[in-house]
Amino acid sequence: MIERDILLEGRNITKVFGLGARKTIAVNHIDFKFYKGEIISIVGESGSGKTTLAKMILGLLKLTEGELFYQGKPRDISTAKKRKAYWKTMQAIFQDPFSSFNMFNKVDDLLLDCIHMKGNKKLSYDKKVAIMTEACGFVNLKFQELTQKYPFELSGGQMQRLMIARIFILKPQILVADEPTSMIDACSRATILDMLMKLRDEIDMTIVFITHDIGLAYYVSDSVYIMEHGFLVEKGSADDVILHSQADYTKRLINDVPKIHEQWDLSTV
Ligand SMILES: Nc1ncnc2c1ncn2[C@@H]1O[C@H](COP(=O)(O)OP(=O)(O)OP(=O)(O)O)[C@@H](O)[C@H]1O
Numbered sequence: 723m724i725e726r727d728i729l730l731e732g733r734n735i736t737k738v739f740g741l742g743a744r745k746t747i748a749v750n751h752i753d754f755k756f757y758k759g760e761i762i763s764i765v766g767e768s769g770s771g772k773t774t775l776a777k778m779i780l781g782l783l784k785l786t787e788g789e790l791f792y793q794g795k796p797r798d799i800s801t802a803k804k805r806k807a808y809w810k811t812m813q814a815i816f817q818d819p820f821s822s823f824n825m826f827n828k829v830d831d832l833l834l835d836c837i838h839m840k841g842n843k844k845l846s847y848d849k850k851v852a853i854m855t856e857a858c859g860f861v862n863l864k865f866q867e868l869t870q871k872y873p874f875e876l877s878g879g880q881m882q883r884l885m886i887a888r889i890f891i892l893k894p895q896i897l898v899a900d901e902p903t904s905m906i907d908a909c910s911r912a913t914i915l916d917m918l919m920k921l922r923d924e925i926d927m928t929i930v931f932i933t934h935d936i937g938l939a940y941y942v943s944d945s946v947y948i949m950e951h952g953f954l955v956e957k958g959s960a961d962d963v964i965l966h967s968q969a970d971y972t973k974r975l976i977n978d979v980p981k982i983h984e985q986w987d988l989s990t991v
């Protein structure tokens with residue numbers, strides 16, 4: 723087996739909201755190791771603590787307890803400068819692609835922003851167009867058809883693709899994707915997931931994929947973490963967790979996946 727570097731490690735990660743009777747332990751003493759270039763799914767039902775964990779990873783929420791290590795060192799986001807440096811290495815995509823964009827910026831500006839964030843502001847406009855065209859091509863969009871359009875003139879699926887084109891330009895170390903395909907049909911969903919996997923192969927990015935869909939997690943992940951009421955109830959390789967589950971909760975999530983073929987199995991009739 724190839725030895726991989728640990729990119730992000732969490733020890734005893736805990737988040738408590740509220741006090742007294744209103745206290746919620748959203749994430750309860752969780753340990754994890756995310757490796758470079760790995761796709762990790764965090765799976766659980768609504769309210770299990772997935773988004774809270776993602777927000778702590780992104781540095782958007784303070785930890786109540788525990789410590790995060792980034793590239794082998796304690797993660798330090800104690801000053802605005804350090805936070806900015808950390809955020810430069812990561813990107814997030816959320817459920818609703820329309821909420822992630824400024825609707826008054828044209829598609830060109832959304833992509834140009836990424837080129838500038840990468841420190842390429844001084845490139846000629848032709849070179850910038852070449853980068854934007856390549857990024858759109860990666861997600862099967864035609865830059866020439868999108869140029870000068872506003873986000874609200876695009877379909878939901880085109881917006882999801884545009885988000886991935888932006889990540890193609892930004893090339894972050896970590897991508898946190900919180901149910902990124904919830905708004906699209908099954909066919910486009912498979913395409914988007916395939917693009918994310920291709921992007922991982924291309925730039926060796928670590929992807930943390932947040933989902934309630936264990937079938938999807940099996941399709942995309944190297945490792946799977948199962949959360950229930952803030953606890954981590956099972957973790958391991960996708961095959962181990964899903965094909966040889968130990969926790970009752972994981973077994974229940976798997977049993978809840980609709981099995982279309984069962985409806986048509988007439989052999990037992
Ligand atoms: N800002 C907050 N203040 C108080 N409680 C919160 C806050 N954010 C989340 N919670 C609580 O923490 C628990 C975990 O919420 P979280 O959003 O992390 O779950 P989730 O697994 O992402 O759910 P979903 O799949 O519905 O997005 C829930 O009980 C939720 O009500």
